[in-house]
Amino acid sequence: MSAAEPRRVVLTGCGVLSSIGIGVTEFGAGLRAGRVGTADITVFDTSAFPSRRGHQVRGFDPGARLRTVRPEKAGRATQFAAAAARMAVEDAGLDEAWLRERRGTVVVGTTDGEVGELDLLAEAALTIGFSAFTGAAMSRSSVGSLALGVVRELGLSDVETATVATACAAGNYAIGSGYDAVRGGDAEWALVGGADALNRKTFAGFARLGLIAADECRPFDSERTGLLTGEGAGLLLLESEESALARGAHIYAEILGYGLNCDAAHPTAPEEDSVARCVRLALDNAAVKPEEVDLISAHGTGTPTNDATEIAAIRQVYGDAVPRTVGIKSMIGHTMGAASALGAIASALAVRDGFVPPTANHRTTDPACDVDVVPNVSVAADVRIAQNNGLAFGGNNAVVLLGRHENPRGEYAQ
Numbered sequence: 001m002s003a004a005e006p007r008r009v010v011l012t013g014c015g016v017l018s019s020i021g022i023g024v025t026e027f028g029a030g031l032r033a034g035r036v037g038t039a040d041i042t043v044f045d046t047s048a049f050p051s052r053r054g055h056q057v058r059g060f061d062p063g064a065r066l067r068t069v070r071p072e073k074a075g076r077a078t079q080f081a082a083a084a085a086r087m088a089v090e091d092a093g094l095d096e097a098w099l100r101e102r103r104g105t106v107v108v109g110t111t112d113g114e115v116g117e118l119d120l121l122a123e124a125a126l127t128i129g130f131s132a133f134t135g136a137a138m139s140r141s142s143v144g145s146l147a148l149g150v151v152r153e154l155g156l157s158d159v160e161t162a163t164v165a166t167a168c169a170a171g172n173y174a175i176g177s178g179y180d181a182v183r184g185g186d187a188e189w190a191l192v193g194g195a196d197a198l199n200r201k202t203f204a205g206f207a208r209l210g211l212i213a214a215d216e217c218r219p220f221d222s223e224r225t226g227l228l229t230g231e232g233a234g235l236l237l238l239e240s241e242e243s244a245l246a247r248g249a250h251i252y253a254e255i256l257g258y259g260l261n262c263d264a265a266h267p268t269a270p271e272e273d274s275v276a277r278c279v280r281l282a283l284d285n286a287a288v289k290p291e292e293v294d295l296i297s298a299h300g301t302g303t304p305t306n307d308a309t310e311i312a313a314i315r316q317v318y319g320d321a322v323p324r325t326v327g328i329k330s331m332i333g334h335t336m337g338a339a340s341a342l343g344a345i346a347s348a349l350a351v352r353d354g355f356v357p358p359t360a361n362h363r364t365t366d367p368a369c370d371v372d373v374v375p376n377v378s379v380a381a382d383v384r385i386a387q388n389n390g391l392a393f394g395g396n397n398a399v400v401l402l403g404r405h406e407n408p409r410g411e412y413a414q
Contacts, residue, residue, distance in 0.1 A: 013092025013237030015084035055230030055333025109170025110337035171341025172398035219327030230333025234341030257286025300327025340390030
């Protein structure tokens, strides 16, 4: 391979926190079982809201998961990001020393950063006044603390870091950034993905917009009434194919390419043509033909407008041959900046393990969304290429393509 030739980029480690499981093994089992993580939210007071339901990460003990970052000095979202990053590194069979010896990049996507910490700070300020604004309190509420928390947890230095706040598409934005860095030789590894924690501000915003479902999130269903907010993190360890093969690493999938665009057409409503263009950008970047895609992990929020618009955009590209199209937010909720990162991990598991996760809570498919949404029960399938959609407020769209890794002899890895 010449120095200028782009490198193939593979996924070798996954770290997950979600309402259906902590760790990639439990997350994968939850997806396969169609597990739904809906429960009453307890991390903030929901008594003044019409609904109390959401997708909270339960059973997470930051003291047990984190070695370097001190939980009392980090907000919940930062704790999630740091813990998921450590899981991803360990899942890849690596350690901090390996990372330190090589150039790397850390990019974490988010919608809210540490807004939950700002909520608490505002409450404290109302009670005790200006003295609430201590250095520690301000540090816990910094948006940039998510990527910084990953670096601190792993004891890294001389590493490029960024926290990307492109809302619900941020996880895919981060994956695209890491893919470029490794593919172009600017980094030997990348820790990328997204993290967000439940907070009152975002919950109130969606409630005010009338977008919170009364009971469950039902993407593509004729009876869908909205989304359920969630929290969690998905961090992916990316490295070059050459590096992964040299050390005998387990490869989940290959990152084939991605597409990004922003139409800025409306603050909240998606724009069909723009979404379709983004899908085409991703397919072109990955050199993948529409007929080669076996699965679409849709943005699938369960809101009437988003679902119908997304399916219409997909039909622009795929015509009548739309692949199976699923909405995992029915199981894990809308995890904001972590959403497309968790969708990418779900897609990689589908490719590796040969199954399509279901769209849970399904009753009757909306005629405007008349595609195979794999209702309620996962199915065995030969998934060689998966498309993962992330569509955000403000028209920020990001689509990532993942495929089964094909070894240098031209055979698909099993």
